[in-house]
Amino acid sequence: MNANTPKNHAMRCATLTALLLPAFALPALAAASRPFSAQKPADPTGTVEIIDVEGSIDIAGWDQPSVEVTGTIGAKVERVDVASSGNRTTVRVVLPRGSNGGGDDDYEAHLKIRVPQKSQLEVSLVSADLRLAGVAGTAHLQTVSGEINGDGGGGDLEVASVSGDIHLSARGSHSGRFKTVSGDLVISGVDGDVQLSTVSGDARLTLGTLSRAQLSSVSGDVNVTANGLAAAGQLAADSVSGDVGVHLGAVPDADIDVQAFSGEIHNCFGPKAVEEQYGPGSRLSFRSGKGGGHIQIDSKSGDVTLCAGK
Amino acid sequence: MTTPRFTTIEDALASLPRAVQPARDLWPAISRELAAPPADVALAGGAAARDTAPRFALKSWPLALAASLAVASLAGALCWSVWRERPAAALVARTAPAPAPVTARTLVNFEPLHNAEYVSARSDLEQVFNERLKLLAPATRARIQADLETIRKANADIRAALGKDPASPLLLKLLQNTGQQEIDLYTSVAQTTEPMLARRT
Numbered sequence: 001m002n003a004n005t006p007k008n009h010a011m012r013c014a015t016l017t018a019l020l021l022p023a024f025a026l027p028a029l030a031a032a033s034r035p036f037s038a039q040k041p042a043d044p045t046g047t048v049e050i051i052d053v054e055g056s057i058d059i060a061g062w063d064q065p066s067v068e069v070t071g072t073i074g075a076k077v078e079r080v081d082v083a084s085s086g087n088r089t090t091v092r093v094v095l096p097r098g099s100n101g102g103g104d105d106d107y108e109a110h111l112k113i114r115v116p117q118k119s120q121l122e123v124s125l126v127s128a129d130l131r132l133a134g135v136a137g138t139a140h141l142q143t144v145s146g147e148i149n150g151d152g153g154g155g156d157l158e159v160a161s162v163s164g165d166i167h168l169s170a171r172g173s174h175s176g177r178f179k180t181v182s183g184d185l186v187i188s189g190v191d192g193d194v195q196l197s198t199v200s201g202d203a204r205l206t207l208g209t210l211s212r213a214q215l216s217s218v219s220g221d222v223n224v225t226a227n228g229l230a231a232a233g234q235l236a237a238d239s240v241s242g243d244v245g246v247h248l249g250a251v252p253d254a255d256i257d258v259q260a261f262s263g264e265i266h267n268c269f270g271p272k273a274v275e276e277q278y279g280p281g282s283r284l285s286f287r288s289g290k291g292g293g294h295i296q297i298d299s300k301s302g303d304v305t306l307c308a309g310k
Numbered sequence: 311m312t313t314p315r316f317t318t319i320e321d322a323l324a325s326l327p328r329a330v331q332p333a334r335d336l337w338p339a340i341s342r343e344l345a346a347p348p349a350d351v352a353l354a355g356g357a358a359a360r361d362t363a364p365r366f367a368l369k370s371w372p373l374a375l376a377a378s379l380a381v382a383s384l385a386g387a388l389c390w391s392v393w394r395e396r397p398a399a400a401l402v403a404r405t406a407p408a409p410a411p412v413t414a415r416t417l418v419n420f421e422p423l424h425n426a427e428y429v430s431a432r433s434d435l436e437q438v439f440n441e442r443l444k445l446l447a448p449a450t451r452a453r454i455q456a457d458l459e460t461i462r463k464a465n466a467d468i469r470a471a472l473g474k475d476p477a478s479p480l481l482l483k484l485l486q487n488t489g490q491q492e493i494d495l496y497t498s499v500a501q502t503t504e505p506m507l508a509r510r511t
Contacts, residue, residue, distance in 0.1 A: 051505045052505065053505055053506060124502070124504060124505045125505065126446075126502070126503065126505055126506055127447065127450070142501065142502050143502060144446060144450060144499070144502045144503060145446075145447070145449075145450045145453075160498055160501070160502065161502075162450070162453075162454060162498055162499060162502055163450055163453045163454065163457075179494070179498065181454065181457045181495055181498060182453050182454075182456070182457045197491070197494060199457045199460055199461055199491055199495065200456075200457055200460050216487060216491070218460055218461055218464045218488060218491055219460050219464065238483065238484060238487055240464040240467070240468065240484055240487075240488060241464060241467075259480045261471060261475075261478065261480055261481060261484075262471075280474070280475055281478075281480065298480050298483060298484060300464075300467070300468060300471065300480075300481065300484050301467075
């Protein structure tokens with residue numbers, strides 16, 4: 001058997017290449033991103049501000065009076081500033097002047113940030129994704145196209161996104177303000193005061209008892225399932241072409257007024273909607289229970305569904 | 311906290327109940343009065359009626375005259391505005407501190423505001439929005455522009471519907487909301503792209 005056949009030669013070359021490739025490739029890959037680690041003392045109830053453009057940010061609450069940042073940063077990330085002043089700690093991913101990112105992995109920072117549990121959060125991201133867990137303070141979160149996921153932790157929430165989706169559980173939170181343009185929203189657990197604004201993003205909210213809810217959509221569908229409406233609670237919703245669905249766990253004591261210009265009105269309790277007497281559209285107007293609360297839903301061409309007690 | 315938020319008179323009017331339930335059942339009394347013959351009415355309240363009717367007529371003639379003059383003036387103003395092809399709103403606007411130019415030929419003007427201050431502020435905001443849009447990835451930019459189109463189309467649809475039903479408080483309210491949504495979109499993009507400016511050293 002001849003060991004120097006072309007076939008054997010090819011096999012040997014392939015084996016050598018396979019052995020040598022990691023030796024050269026690994027340092028090159030390592031140069032593409034580098035580890036980062038920093039820790040600063042922080043006020044247990046202070047504010048933590050986080051600013052990043054690309055990559056991912058994972059925020060978790062812990063019982064230490066400090067902010068810890070660990071992770072990796074891309075080759076073109078200039079630095080990460082972690083600074084504390086008074087009751088404010090800032091984590092800022094800094095990119096070089098004139099850089100535009102534009103999806104280049106080298107501009108990404110993937111950071112895990114641990115903050116005191118009762119911190120107030122102010123997070124501003126562009127295309128970076130955000131994951132949140134175990135932080136009980138007020139949270140102001142905003143992103144352009146990054147996704148926001150996790151647990152709001154019970155503090156008041158103010159969340160704004162342009163095209164990123166938002167999936168948040170916020171049990172124990174008594175105030176939530178959610179604003180999106182085309183990102184979809186799935187929110188659960190908030191009770192009390194809820195505000196929602198969407199252009200084309202669909203919203204599905206599973207809420208507690210509402211004292212005040214204000215929901216607005218242009219073409220996105222909005223579906224709200226809530227335990228009920230508080231005494232003298234207010235729920236107002238409007239939509240141009242998106243469908244609006246409101247499902248309450250208990251029949252509310254409220255004056256109800258639903259209007260649709262060309263959309264249909266469906267209700268599972270109370271009288272049926274009637275055609276408007278002096279113009280197009282239909283209207284459903286009645287007192288449910290003892291009244292005192294107020295539910296008003298307006299739609300142009302979107303369908304409205306109102307159900308309670310089932 | 312529990313007071314409804316009314317930003318316009320249309321908003322407030324739209325929220326009013328369409329029917330008000332009287333505190334007690336009024337029909338028995340009405341029915342009794344209807345059933346009673348006219349002579350009975352005259353007998354029952356005849357003296358009082360004879361006493362009060364002329365007095366009311368004598369005392370209220372200045373009020374009636376003033377009301378007539380007011381109605382005549384309003385009718386005249388409306389006729390004049392229609393004749394001159396100007397909306398009635400323009401008559402009011404002339405006394406306002408910042409009059410708006412009149413563009414519509416209808417009695418109700420659904421055109422966007424032309425107040426100079428508003429136009430300038432909106433123009434500035436749109437400029438910031440367009441500049442920030444350029445910083446975003448093409449896919450995100452396209453999505454935002456599509457959303458802007460969605461809002462503008464919704465706005466145009468509502469205006470078209472208002473052409474058929476100009477007095478609809480529902481449509482007026484939705485028109486106002488879509489206008490606000492457009493401003494909100496500009497503001498959202500401007501605010502959420504702040505980190506892209508701050509990142510540069």
